[in-house]
Amino acid sequence: MDLMIPDSGLLFWMLIAFGILFLILARFGWPAITGMVERRNERIDKALSDAAAARQLLATLKLQEERILQQSREEQEKLLEQTRALRQQLIEEAKAAAEKESKILIEKGREQLQLEKEVAMQEIRIQVAALSIEIAEKLLRQQLTKETSQRELIDRLLDESLTPQA
Amino acid sequence: MMKRVLCVWLFLVVFPLSSNVARAAEKKERPPVDIRELLLGHLKDSYSWHFFTMGEKEIALPLPIIVRSKERGWFVFSSARLHEEEGYKGFTLSTEEKTAGKVVETNSMGETVRPFDISITKNVVALFFSCLLLMVIVLSLSRWYTKQEKEGNHNAVPGGIKGALEWFIMSVHDGVVKSCVGKDYQRYSPYLLTLFFFIFLNNILGLIPIFPAGANLTGNIAVTMGLALCTMVAINVFGNKEYWKEILWPDVPIFMKAPIPIMQVIELFGIITKPMALMIRLFANIFAGHIIILALTSLVFLTVAMGPAINASMSVVSVLFSALMLVLELLVAYIQAYVFTMLSAIFIGLSRKEPIPVKKPELPIENRLKK
Numbered sequence: 001m002d003l004m005i006p007d008s009g010l011l012f013w014m015l016i017a018f019g020i021l022f023l024i025l026a027r028f029g030w031p032a033i034t035g036m037v038e039r040r041n042e043r044i045d046k047a048l049s050d051a052a053a054a055r056q057l058l059a060t061l062k063l064q065e066e067r068i069l070q071q072s073r074e075e076q077e078k079l080l081e082q083t084r085a086l087r088q089q090l091i092e093e094a095k096a097a098a099e100k101e102s103k104i105l106i107e108k109g110r111e112q113l114q115l116e117k118e119v120a121m122q123e124i125r126i127q128v129a130a131l132s133i134e135i136a137e138k139l140l141r142q143q144l145t146k147e148t149s150q151r152e153l154i155d156r157l158l159d160e161s162l163t164p165q166a
Numbered sequence: 167m168m169k170r171v172l173c174v175w176l177f178l179v180v181f182p183l184s185s186n187v188a189r190a191a192e193k194k195e196r197p198p199v200d201i202r203e204l205l206l207g208h209l210k211d212s213y214s215w216h217f218f219t220m221g222e223k224e225i226a227l228p229l230p231i232i233v234r235s236k237e238r239g240w241f242v243f244s245s246a247r248l249h250e251e252e253g254y255k256g257f258t259l260s261t262e263e264k265t266a267g268k269v270v271e272t273n274s275m276g277e278t279v280r281p282f283d284i285s286i287t288k289n290v291v292a293l294f295f296s297c298l299l300l301m302v303i304v305l306s307l308s309r310w311y312t313k314q315e316k317e318g319n320h321n322a323v324p325g326g327i328k329g330a331l332e333w334f335i336m337s338v339h340d341g342v343v344k345s346c347v348g349k350d351y352q353r354y355s356p357y358l359l360t361l362f363f364f365i366f367l368n369n370i371l372g373l374i375p376i377f378p379a380g381a382n383l384t385g386n387i388a389v390t391m392g393l394a395l396c397t398m399v400a401i402n403v404f405g406n407k408e409y410w411k412e413i414l415w416p417d418v419p420i421f422m423k424a425p426i427p428i429m430q431v432i433e434l435f436g437i438i439t440k441p442m443a444l445m446i447r448l449f450a451n452i453f454a455g456h457i458i459i460l461a462l463t464s465l466v467f468l469t470v471a472m473g474p475a476i477n478a479s480m481s482v483v484s485v486l487f488s489a490l491m492l493v494l495e496l497l498v499a500y501i502q503a504y505v506f507t508m509l510s511a512i513f514i515g516l517s518r519k520e521p522i523p524v525k526k527p528e529l530p531i532e533n534r535l536k537k
Contacts, residue, residue, distance in 0.1 A: 003210070003453070006388035009284040010211060013293060014392035018364065021297045022396075025304055026356035032308035032315075034339050034355060037332060040321055 132161070201468060205460050209382045209453065210267065211289045213245035213259075217377065227377075229291060233257065234282040235271050245285075257281070289389070292381030296368050304363070307331055338362050338507065346511035347518075354514055357400055361393065362507040369452060369499030373492060384502070385452035387445065394445035397510040402437060405517035413437070440513055444506055451502050455495045462488040 135157055139150070215227040228246035235241065235256075247254035248269065260270040260278065269285065270278045307328055314322035324332055342362065343355045368389075371379035383389050413433040416423065423429045465484035469477045 003206070004387060006391045007211060007386075008282075008388075010287065010289050010293075010386065010388040011392055012284050013286075013290045014389050015395070017290075017293050017297045018360075018392055018396065021301060021364065022357060022360045024301060025360050029301075029304040029308045030335075030356040030359050032311045033304075033332065033335055034359075036311045036315060036320075037336055037339075040323070043321060 128161075135161075201461075201464055204464055204467075205457060208460055209385060209456055211287045211386065212267070213248060213269070213285060213287055215288045215291065215377065229286050229288065231257075231269060231285040232283075233269055233271070233285065235273075236279070236281070237273055241281075289381050289383055289386055292368075292371065292378065292383050293389070295378045296364070296371055296383065299371075300363055300367050303331070307335075335359065335363075338504075342504065342508050342511055346508055347515045349520075350518065353404075354400065354511070357396070358507050358511050358514075361397070361510060362503050365393070365448065365506055366499060366503035369503060370496070372452060372456065373495050373499065382453070382456055384448055385456050387449045390445045390449040393448070393506070394441035397444060397513065398437070398441040400510070401440070401513045401517045404514075406519075408519060408521045409517040440509075444509055448502050448506050451498055455491070455498055459488050459491045459495065462491060 139153060139157065213231060214229050217225045217227070219225070228244045231241075231243055231245050231248070233241050241255065241257065243254050243257075248257065248259050253259070256272050257269050258272070258278075260266055260268050260280075262270075262278070265280055268280060269283055271281045272278050307324075310324060310328060311322075314320075323329065338359060339355055343358045344351050347354050347358070365384055368383045372382055372384060374380055413436075414430060416429050416433065418429055462484050466477070466481045469480040472480075
């Protein structure tokens with residue numbers, strides 16, 4: 001059966017045509033396509049792994065950030081505590097100083113008051129003396145008129161001047 | 167639904183008509199259809215591209231005939247000349263059993279001999295067409311890639327048909343070439359890709375019955391032989407030392423290879439049988455598919471003699487079945503291209519395998535414990 005016998009002419013053309021086809025496609029066809037697709041695949045793989053690495057990095061950074069935040073929060077708390085203590089201390093000190101000062105002031109005031117009181121007393125004494133002298137003058141002027149009335153007057157005057165002192 | 171429509175149509179239209187027409191048909195004597203000749207004529211190569219017969223006149227594209235006579239040298243002429251009564255300058259179409267349908271020459275001794283014949287036959291035209299088509303498709307795609315690369319779009323992904331082609335090419339590249347050849351697959355991927363797409367395209371073109379497709383190219387043994395020869399070269403020329411060692415001095419008991427080289431003969435025979443199997447498999451599968459489709463189609467012409475009723479119903483059956491077969495052949499077109507390429511890749515991979523590393527004998531347990 002001639003179907004099973006390869007025809008030499010067709011085989012000849014087949015080898016030539018397929019050979020040319022192969023040479024042209026191997027030179028200009030396939031490498032450009034498969035090369036670019038493979039490079040693209042590599043780039044995609046690389047981008048994916050890069051993204052995974054970046055995500056990993058981001059996670060660690062976030063952790064670090066949280067840790068730093070926690071640390072700073074603690075520090076802040078500590079500082080606040082310290083300042084609070086300092087304030088308390090300052091207030092205490094100020095209070096003590098003020099108390100001391102006020103005590104001194106009060107003491108001084110009291111002394112002043114005493115002094116002034118004494119001065120006033122002195123003045124009063126002078127006044128009393130002046131008054132006494134005046135009274136005595138008046139008495140001396142009336143004495144001359146009547147003995148009994150003089151006596152009465154002296155008594156009354158004495159009573160008057162002695163009562164407030166008693 | 168289809169069945170019911172078909173039944174109604176048969177009973178209402180075909181059967182009433184049939185009784186009258188059948189009697190009329192019986193009176194006319196028609197020559198019986200030579201189905202064998204019809205089938206093989208469609209599948210065989212020919213010197214002109216026959217389209218159809220209009221009445222008595224055959225509409226065909228004449229093709230150039232290129233022959234070299236031993237006595238008179240080269241001749242180039244149109245195949246239309248062969249159909250003239252006395253042929254052209256001593257060249258005629260043979261009517262003998264052995265060289266039927268081929269160009270033969272009557273030499274000076276009066277004998278008919280076959281000249282060296284590299285005519286551009288129907289299959290050669292189809293071959294050139296499919297090579298050109300494949301070249302246009304692949305080169306236009308690769309040009310798109312180089313253009314993108316030049317413009318700096320390194321991550322450009324083609325869409326539409328180009329995207330589908332990229333997927334198809336890469337599925338063969340990754341699924342067949344990469345996984346079957348092994349380590350240095352990049353060296354062989356251009357050949358294997360060309361092989362796959364050449365077979366696939368020609369299988370598909372063989373199913374399209376319109377010019378310039380429709381030639382039975384991958385169902386022709388010369389074409390599959392050409393492909394198998396290329397694979398054979400790829401296997402043996404680039405085979406490494408290990409491959410030849412396995413053939414010439416395989417790892418078998420010495421009596422099987424020393425005085426009488428039994429294994430060597432078997433292995434050397436294997437060099438030929440591997441591509442031979444590829445050649446026959448592709449040829450037989452495509453050829454058989456075409457035969458079945460053509461046979462189903464010829465049911466229409468065969469049943470003419472049995473009357474219009476049977477003819478009409480058988481025509482419906484024939485069209486349905488040949489449509490079904492065409493769908494199946496689409497699958498076969500892919501599968502056969504895949505199988506041919508995959509086996510080629512596996513054979514190439516085997517011809518480049520690494521020597522199996524010899525395992526060092528392990529130390530006995532006592533020694534290991536001492537250490």
